[in-house]
Amino acid sequence: MKFCPRCGSKRVVSVLCASCLRETTPLITGTTTTKLTLCPETKKLKWKGKWTTYPTLRQGIAAYLKDTLTFALHAQPDTLTVTLYKEHNKHLDVDIIIEGNLENKHYHEAYHLTIPLAKEPSTPQKHKDYFEGTLQLRNPTPHTKQFIQNLLLKSHPGVHIAKTIQRKNGYDILLSSNKATYQIAQALHKTFGATIKTSTHLWGHDRQRSKHLQRLTVLVKIPAVRPGDVITYKDRPVLIQTVGKTTYGYDLSRQKKISIPSSSLDEQETLPIYETSIVQNQPSVYVLHPTTFQPIPLANTPRSTAINTPLSIVLYKQQAYTLPSTNKAKHTPSSNYTTPLSAQKKTRNKN
Template identity: 20%
Template structure:
């Protein structure tokens, strides 16, 4: 008959299944992790942000409890110190409210030491402290890094143009804010007879928004930095972005090279309809265009007759018959009224108008 000698823990004397310390004494030998018993959990009183060390972190959370729990969990993890002897540590943090401004944060760390599993738990008291984050402080103080000026070359911009530019700027800043740019805010907007001025927190966003406007409308953009101070030996600048919408607008009739064109769209290229042929045409934005008229100045005249690729109209001033080439867009026929513009280059039919052929 074979007998097996029993094994005992050399520290507490309890029977063990293997040589050495029992599980309880083994766990007591090591400090698996350390964490303060109480911690301040700092959240912004105005926006969904929390503070870790000296850094404010923005979130998209929309209620106080979720924000406080997230801030508590992050605060504990930042303060937690796990022993280097623990292999493959797994940290679990579960915050729980015990009062309006107090949480108990349950912390558990599991892993292994010398191949033996360990698991230790502790509770931390989290005390909510409301502060004002750096960005909210700057916004409240009227902070800005850049100014966007909306103007038009040789004219006043229309209300529709200004409203569209403001919407473009707003969209750029909203996207940047969601992407994590904490300076992506608009400090102030000043509507002016000649356009609008916007004071904004982010130079990068101001540049992007200004270029987006130019991409849509065409025109020009001038950046003018101004030194306003120094931080850590480096100059601090404020930049003015002068956005100048083009003198030509959609609906203008211009001379483009040797064509008379109704402008329909501006941007990186100016595009429209050749009023002689009725075909679409375009030119780079830097091509000099001569404004002849605007479609708002059009007059309705009657088509007298048509023959082949030509139509005969009544001149709106002399009432004499004038024969011109039929543009490709024209669907109207004799007896129909069509909008026309009279210029020194002749009489031109504009797209639209006329009841069309049956």
């Protein structure tokens, strides 16, 4: 009959009984000395140079232990549960239960561990007028400010606007976070095709953290061009369709879609857009000139050439270009649209 050579028990599971086997070959053979850093405000944990957020501190400790514990050779740990932990100034006392398999035997073991702990210095409370970053917004639209507020609520809930200063062609927004200021500027660049320029300056020193304090200033210029506007690009009229990191437009002379670097939109002037109609379709298509009321030929071909078909046109170098009718409903008429003079003329003729 087999018996345990260590304690004499007859309930042998391998060479030893279950109790002696756990004592001589436990699932956990050691722990590393990696220090765990805790942020008292956000409850984030950092080890091996990486900050991580967990729903509870208990789950964070369990993840830390799985990453830093040394298990026995051929051990297959299944679950690790933190049953109790107590926070001290420089360490954590932790009780855990770990279950797993070793040499085809199931183990259920309890351990008491001490984890070296460091705490991040607490950040002083930021008053309502405190700011770090300045977002210098130029050529904004009503949608731009709402976009920034939505971005703050969604991605930067702890950041507040300290002050908004009205400027000649925009406004300055003072934000309580340099990081949020830069990320918002990047979002404006990607969404609206804005150009950004950054600068920093030293304004103080944090003795508690032993670091210099800097303020970030970001100049954000949003192109004055909007979707639906017509500009001149490479000496051709182009209808702007989307404005973003890369701007896309419709070349009216070549009647094809093109891409335009957003940086080239800063100094672009828009062409007035007129409403008129077709007055002749043979041998060529003619429309009524919006100011002289004389028939002029179209430099490009409209989708429909029926008489009296209403068209939106632009005039460039004494030539008329029609805007594609498929894009007309997509773009809200801006201030570049003029009073439909052809319609006024028809009204006068009726009277």
